[in-house]
Amino acid sequence: xxxxxxxxxxxxxxxxxxxxxxADLFMTERSRAALAPxxxxxxxxxxxxxxxxxxxxxxxxxxxxxxxxxxxWFKIVFMLAxxxxxxxxxxxxxGRARVRPRGMGFRGEYYWIMLSSVVGMMLxxxxxxxxxxxxxxxxxxxxxxxxxxxxxxxxxxxxxxxxYVILGALASAFIxxxxxxxxxxxxxxxxxxxxxxxxxxxxxxxxxAVALVLAGTGFKLTMVPFHMWAADVYQGAPTPVTAxxxxxxxxxxLAFAFQILFRLFGDMLPQWGALIALFAAITxxxxxVVAIVQHNIKRFMAFSAISQAGxxxxxxxxxxxxxxxxxxxxxxxxxxxxxxxxxxxxxxANETGKxxxxxxxxxxxxxxxxxxxxxxxxxxxxxxxxxxxxxGKFFLFSIASKAGCHWLVAVAAVNSTISLxxxxxxxxxxxxxxxxxxxQPPSPSTSIxxxxxxxxxxxxxxxxxxxxxxxxxxxxxTWLASLQ
Amino acid sequence: MTELLARFAPGLHEWLTLCAVLYAIGLYxxxxxxxxIAILMAVEIMLNAAALNAVVFNRFVTPNEIDxxxxxxxxxxxxxxxxxxxxxxxxxLYRLRASVDVNQMxxxxx
Numbered sequence: 135x136x137x138x139x140x141x142x143x144x145x146x147x148x149x150x151x152x153x154x155x156x157a158d159l160f161m162t163e164r165s166r167a168a169l170a171p172x173x174x175x176x177x178x179x180x181x182x183x184x185x186x187x188x189x190x191x192x193x194x195x196x197x198x199x200x201x202x203x204x205x206x207w208f209k210i211v212f213m214l215a216x217x218x219x220x221x222x223x224x225x226x227x228x229g230r231a232r233v234r235p236r237g238m239g240f241r242g243e244y245y246w247i248m249l250s251s252v253v254g255m256m257l258x259x260x261x262x263x264x265x266x267x268x269x270x271x272x273x274x275x276x277x278x279x280x281x282x283x284x285x286x287x288x289x290x291x292x293x294x295x296x297x298y299v300i301l302g303a304l305a306s307a308f309i310x311x312x313x314x315x316x317x318x319x320x321x322x323x324x325x326x327x328x329x330x331x332x333x334x335x336x337x338x339x340x341x342x343a344v345a346l347v348l349a350g351t352g353f354k355l356t357m358v359p360f361h362m363w364a365a366d367v368y369q370g371a372p373t374p375v376t377a378x379x380x381x382x383x384x385x386x387x388l389a390f391a392f393q394i395l396f397r398l399f400g401d402m403l404p405q406w407g408a409l410i411a412l413f414a415a416i417t418x419x420x421x422x423v424v425a426i427v428q429h430n431i432k433r434f435m436a437f438s439a440i441s442q443a444g445x446x447x448x449x450x451x452x453x454x455x456x457x458x459x460x461x462x463x464x465x466x467x468x469x470x471x472x473x474x475x476x477x478x479x480x481x482x483a484n485e486t487g488k489x490x491x492x493x494x495x496x497x498x499x500x501x502x503x504x505x506x507x508x509x510x511x512x513x514x515x516x517x518x519x520x521x522x523x524x525x526g527k528f529f530l531f532s533i534a535s536k537a538g539c540h541w542l543v544a545v546a547a548v549n550s551t552i553s554l555x556x557x558x559x560x561x562x563x564x565x566x567x568x569x570x571x572x573x574q575p576p577s578p579s580t581s582i583x584x585x586x587x588x589x590x591x592x593x594x595x596x597x598x599x600x601x602x603x604x605x606x607x608x609x610x611x612t613w614l615a616s617l618q
Numbered sequence: 619m620t621e622l623l624a625r626f627a628p629g630l631h632e633w634l635t636l637c638a639v640l641y642a643i644g645l646y647x648x649x650x651x652x653x654x655i656a657i658l659m660a661v662e663i664m665l666n667a668a669a670l671n672a673v674v675f676n677r678f679v680t681p682n683e684i685d686x687x688x689x690x691x692x693x694x695x696x697x698x699x700x701x702x703x704x705x706x707x708x709x710x711l712y713r714l715r716a717s718v719d720v721n722q723m724x725x726x727x728x
Contacts, residue, residue, distance in 0.1 A: 265689050272696045276703055283707045292711040293723045299704040300657055300720075304648060306700065307664035310693055311641055314668050314686075318675030323685040369726045433726070 140192040140201035143184045143209055144256050150176025151249035158242020166241050170224040173245040177217040177252070184209055190609075191616070193262070197324070200262050202616060203609030207462050208259040208389050211469055215385060216252045218473045219378035220245060221585050222480050226374050230579065233487030237285035238372060244284065251277035251382065259389040264313045264323045267393060271309070274386045275302055275354070278379055282371040294370025301363040305353035312346030315339055316398075325397050333401045344399065351394050354387035357447065358417040361440045365424075368436035373483045376432050377476035380439050381469045388446060388465055395450055396458070400617060403450065407537060410450050414534075415545045418444025422552045431479055431491050431560070435472075438515060441553060442468055448530040448546065452537030455614055459607040460533055464526035466606075467514065467596055471523055474511035474589035477582050478504055485576030491560055496569020501576060504583075505564045507590040512557040514593045517550050525597030633674040640667035654711075654718040658704045665697035 154173050158166060184206065193200040225231050227241045254273030261267040279302055283295020317323050319340055320331035332340060352360035368376050395403055421441030428434035446468075449461035481504065482497075483489055498505040514523035527550065534542045569575075596602065628636075640663055647660030669690040676686025708718055715722070 263685075265685075265692050268689075269692050269696060272699065276699055279703055279707075283710070286710045287714065289711065289714045290725055292707055292714060293725060295707040296654060296704070296711060296720075296723065299700065299707060300648070300654075300661070303658075303661040303665075303700050303704065306696070307641075307644070307661060307668060310665060310696075311668040311671065314671035314675065314689065317672060317686060317689065318679055321680050323689065366726050 137192055138194070140187065141194055141199065142187070143180045143213070144253055144260075146176060146180045146183060147213070147249055147253050147256065150180070151246050151253065154249065155242055155246040158246075161242075167228045169241050169245055170220055170227070173220045173249060174217055176249070177213050177220065181210060181213045181217070184213070191612075198263050198266050199257070199260050201260060202613050204392065204458065204462065204613040205259040207466075207606060207609060208385065208392075209256045211385055211462075211466055212252055212255045212382065215381045215469050215473065216248060216378065218477070218585060218589070219374060219382070220248065221581055222377055222473075222477055223248075223374040224581050225484050225579050226372070226480070231484035232576075233484065235285060235288075235372060235483075235487075237287040237291075240284075244281070247277040247280050248378065251275075251281075255382065255386045255389065258386060259393070261393065262325050264317055264325070264328070267325070267390075268306075268310055268313060271354075271386075271390060272306060275306075275383070278375075278383055281375040282367050282379065284372050284375060290370040291372060292370075294367045297363055297370075298367045301353065305350045305360070308346045308353075309350035312343040312350065315343035316347070319343070325393065329398055329400060332399075344402075347394055347398075351387070351391050352413075354383065354390050355446070356384070356387070356417075356440045356443045357413055358420045358440065358444075361417070361421070361443075364440055365433050365436045368439070369430055369433040371432075373432065373476075373480045373489070376435070377473060377480055380435060380476060381472050384439060384443065384446075385465055385469060387443075388461065391450075392458075396454065396617060400454075403454070407451050407539070410447055411534070411539045411542045414444045414447035414451075415542055416444075417441065417447060418546060418549045422549050422556070426552070426556045426559075428556075429490050429492065431489050431494070434491060434556070434560075435475070435479070438553070438557075439472070441549065442472075442515070444549070445527060445530055445546065448534045448542070451539060451542075452533050455611060456529075456536070457533050458610045458614065459603065460526070460529035462606050462610070463603050464530055466602070467522040467526040467593075470589055470592050470596065471511050471514035471521075474586060474593055475508055475515065477586045477589060478508040478511070481579055481582040481586075482576060484579065484582075486573070491563055494560060494563045495567035497564040499569045501578065504578070504586065507586045509561050509564065510590050510593055512560060516554040516557045518554070520594075520597060522593055522595075522597035525603075529603075630674065630678040633678075634671065637667045637671040637674065640664075640670065652719050652721050654708045654720050655705070657720065658701055658708070661704075662697055662701060665693055665700075669693040669697075 154169050190206050191202050254270050257270035261270050279298045282298050283292050285291035320328040356364045418441045421437045425437035449457040514521040517523045517527040531543050644660045644664030651657050672686040672689040
């Protein structure tokens, strides 16, 4: 069905982005504090419109833009993540932080760029041909590079941005060269037609294209050995941007992997099981082992995010009708848990300007509720029952088990234990180590406290309430039927 | 003369080889250069090789369609956007460090 309303979410977010940019021109520096609420309101309207979207399936522009139930879930996740990121950025950008980071200005442009990236991600999961897919991938990642280098007078931020640009451009070059070969082999730029044309293809050119495209996907998903940008970019970027990057770039990477692995190479995916299992094992092990020795909390979260990417890869093994809902559910869980932890990190950096794990000592004495929320978020990432992280991991592990990769389940279980050790390092600093006597205790912030409270409640109940997983599962079945 | 030229006119193979060579030069430059601007140039070569590839396939495989041309145009636009972002960051880094040598970009360790 071709109805315009399936594009309303994107249109609303684009409109909000430009309203913010233009409004910024006519505002005084003081009244620019209204920009974040405008951006947040636009995203809320976008989420509400997406939630009421009927029919969920449909296509526009000659089939180049399509909406389906899986895209629906991804769009909800993208908009939720950026909504939280906008709220988290407010304190830092509006100057409410006790320790003001230098060079965090230009609020209108900041929210405009953040919203542009959301639009790119939303188009990414709806794209149905190579050109749209590539362009939307770039619209999603280029703004992230700009945001990473946002602090102009901070060399670390610039260095993070430059590393992200160079490696991101390398990934784009891989992807676009692979796409051009695929286009030549399939004589079409339409994803579904390419999938049909290459279903039995075995030529070296095709294998080269597959290798290039998968390497590019690995970059976006921070899959080992394409993970090296993540640590430096996460550490150097401004803290609210790191929070956004950690969830948004991962979600966009997963959306891109869905487009590539299910839509483009869906027929070949079962044959690649051993390779995917190997990459999953390496990714989670390396991420976890390196995270143990980190001292900077942002770098620590980067390696934690890399190991989480390894868990996501488990979902590509075995039966897609179980793997896809498990991955989407875990994405939702990961986004919520990671944002809960990062909201605490952003708040702590705003109040004290510190970002070493040791600096968190005694937080449970000065701010018991925040410490509790951060602990719940970390425990969810580690996968402790009954938090949602456990349920999400359980689904993913059971898929690997059903696919016959019992060794991989063992590796993943050992990795979960290792991850518990390093997440507990942070908890130990907060709960067991004595507080610094001289340091001024950090004071709570309204916007972040509310965000953290809501996220923590969601983290706690997401795994217990079965309706969300049921909805994702039902959505996936219709989606998989449409792929055939 | 024109006959002679037509006889040696490059076909699909030659063009694709040219693209692959360009791509390899770009990749080599990206991995070996130390100057950030040279690295961005190498990226540009890689992206342009991909754009040329799309045009070549369009000309020899589907001459009556324009998908490859569209792809090339968008790749050029995206390459330009990427370079703008990259150069902006290089300029702001140069102001802080008076150097664009990527070997010195190691302030973060873990």
